Amino acid sequence: MKRLYGGIDLGGSKIESVVCDEEGRVLASERRPTPVESAGALLEGLAASLRAACATAGARPEELEGVGLGAPGPLDAGSGLLLEPPNLGGLRDLPLAEPLARMLGAPCFLENDANAAALGEFTFGAGRGVRDGVYITLSTGIGGGLVLDGRLYRGASGTAGEVGHMILEPEGPLCGCGRRGCWEALASGLALAREARAALERLPAGPEREWWLARLSGRLEAVTARDVFAAEAAGVAPGPELVEREAGWVGVGMANLIQLLAPRRIVVGGGLSRAGERLLGRARARALELAFASATRELEIVPAELEAPGAVGAAVVAMRRLRGEA
Amino acid sequence: MKRLYGGIDLGGSKIESVVCDEEGRVLASERRPTPVESAGALLEGLAASLRAACATAGARPEELEGVGLGAPGPLDAGSGLLLEPPNLGGLRDLPLAEPLARMLGAPCFLENDANAAALGEFTFGAGRGVRDGVYITLSTGIGGGLVLDGRLYRGASGTAGEVGHMILEPEGPLCGCGRRGCWEALASGLALAREARAALERLPAGPEREWWLARLSGRLEAVTARDVFAAEAAGVAPGPELVEREAGWVGVGMANLIQLLAPRRIVVGGGLSRAGERLLGRARARALELAFASATRELEIVPAELEAPGAVGAAVVAMRRLRGEA
Secondary structure, rough: OOOOEEEEOOOEEEEEEEEEOOOEEEEEEEEEEEEOOOOHHHHHHHHHHHHHHHHHHHHHHHHEEEEEEEEEOEEEOOEEEEEEOOOOOOOOOOOOOHHHHHOOEEEEEEEHHHHHHHHHHHHHHHOOOOOOEEEEEEOEEEEEEEEEEOEEOOOOOOOOOOHHOOEEOOOOOOOOOOOOOOOHHOOOOHHHHHHHHHHHHHHHHOOHHHHHHHHHHOOOEEEHHHHHHHHHHOOOOHHHHHHHHHHHHHHHHHHHHHHOOOOOEEEEEEEHHHHHHHHHHHHHHHHHHOOOOOHOOEEEEOOOOOOOOHEEEEHHHHHHHHOOOO | OOEEEEEEEEEEEEEEEEEEEEEOOOOEEEEEEOOOOHHHHHHHHHHHHHHHHHHOOOOHHOOOEEEEEEEOOOEEEOEEEEHHHHOOOOOEEEEEHHHHHHHHOOEEEEEEEHHHHHHHHHHHOOOOOOOEEEEEEEHHHHHHHEEOOEEOOOOOOOOOOOHHOOOOOOOOOEEEOOOOEEEEHHHHHHHHHHHHHHHHHHHOOOOHHHHHHOOOOOOOOHHOHHHHHHHHHHHHOOOOHHHHHHHHHHHHHHHHHHHHHOEEEEEEEEEHHOOOOHHHHHHHHHHHHHOOOHHHOEEEEEEOOOHHHHHHHHHHHHHHHHOOOO
């Protein structure tokens, strides 16, 4: 019988679970909102989501070789503690791996969600076959994971790969982390929406303003990154210039990763990556312009390939830990 | 008999050679200006410098186990080619390792100078015993080398560790590399001197201006980083504010390295590091303020310890390559 693994991606708003085989083929997947009333409800939600995926796959949870759980940091991968759980009202140092293992009857392993997604993409997705790469998730925030010499690189403190908090403009906009000018504050989905709000406030009356008012039901302040890409596709100002600015900042951050790490491949996932080449093409051009030619000759900057990089990556975490690998 | 190794640090203006044992003890060292008339003169200078160090150490070059040569990049460590030799009038793809090996009668290995210095410091200097660290050289320019999981990390293209060309301010001052706002353009010795020249032009007549005119023999435009640190020590404007600015930028760059790589130790060498805690103390404080607390709990930011990190590091390159290590 095939070896099966479970993978769970715990996000602030949703839980996504998969059951997959050791070639990364997804046999079943499941999504549900993240219960945030209590630690107990969160654990129950995680277990129930994976059990549902198992039922679809025709397997019992205790038949899984292991289950990986990707969660937003900071966390302690070794001890399986979530240090600062999202949306759980300030609860700290929540044990996840051990109680989940008891509930499911299978070994559980915790990992930072961006690291898990990096392992997923560099094992079964757009980074497969590559030993040196960086995974970037462009989403509400910006996260990342480093795969160096074929292994996940966590650094001495276990926190390596916080690419979203490189500072690219020390006097720049305030970041959610409290600092100024982080990549995330300049190029995340939230940053793009912030820039759009400011630009829409300045947009004079006319057909373009009407387009926005119709799209946003009159609430210009409700604009999101998705609306900006829609405006760019429709040629409606300030969509094109906002996407241009966004791509430029994505490119600057990528250039720094290239200068420092000289990766073979950069894989870009997250909601913003769905804008495709309109964003990635320009960001790539900017990155290649800013990085040393000697570092970019064989470099590829490509979109993520997996349907659920976080959940499949979590399953890869389980596979690797069970083999004693990083 | 003890195994001996040679190390040569080829700089744009000087060659420094050492002979050392396998514990990194320097038995002899030698310095001379870099001959730049021709490729032949350069090779002769390199060989003569190492021969002189050998003579002092009482060893013949052919008795050395191997010789490492650190040189400014870009270069091809594998084939031993210097792709763009400094000050040799546009000469390219200069073979160094092989002809030098013939001249010395010992195997020769080429490495980027900052990588060599990183290996030197993380093997025998301020980084010894540490598996994950970054070496930074603050000098005319800014260079660096990454030691990850106990090995020199070169990345897929071999150019990893170009820390000086992280962009920290895309609209910032022009860098020698042609881009804007690189760390090197903001915080190198040349950048500090540039800021000092601009500040001295604005300095009103008075005792502080007199101090500078006396120190610089009337030529304010001849100011160097060293003069700035002297003014700071003497409390003469604009020394203190220039050092403050310099330390701030050094700290921003370090913070990015911490966010990305979560090193256990950052070792700082190069001419500017001789300013000691006056620079390093403030840079460290700024870096710790800007990086995640979870990444800095066990982090140390310390000055380099070796007298000649580049040359000793080059000898370490030879030791490691002969053992088949990276």
